[in-house]
Amino acid sequence: MGKHNEFGKQGEQIAVDFLRKAGYKICLRNYRYLKAEIDIIAKMGETLAIVEVKTRTSDFLEDMESVINPKKIKLLTLAADQYVQEHDLDIDVRFDVIIVIKRREGFEVEHLENAFYHF
Structure with missing residues (x-):
């Protein structure tokens, strides 16, 4: 498994916890x-x-609208x-x-409830 996938899985586990x-x-x-x-x-x-989990490093933060686009929302809604x-x-x-x-000092978690209403 690539480092990117491992990082994402680690983020998902942090979100579950x-x-x-x-x-x-x-x-x-x-x-x-x-x-x-x-x-x-x-x-x-x-x-x-x-729940959609997005794991990022502090120097890589992009607009969530570019990550969770209308196509992604439609697929998640169907699922x-x-x-x-x-x-x-x-x-x-x-x-x-x-x-x-x-x-550097650890992980920060932000939980956006009803997130799709913001897009």
Whole structure:
């Protein structure tokens, strides 16, 4: 596995740990449907959070709109709908983004709830 992939997996694990600490139940990681992959599916109360994780170094921060474009949003929405149907869920669904930034002193985590409303 390349360093880029390892770095991304490390970021996903940090995001999972962050969510668990915040009280979320992790339902599934790396759910795939068609050409989409949902990094984390987590549940808090009666809300299902579809979480996209972006791991970056402090010197590489780009506009999230360029990373999570309308095509990506459409694919994630389709995958989330498929997951809900597969599991026959009657639940509110929310799309979040967790940004994990590596700094010299460690990792910084930013959780954007309902992130797609910002795009």
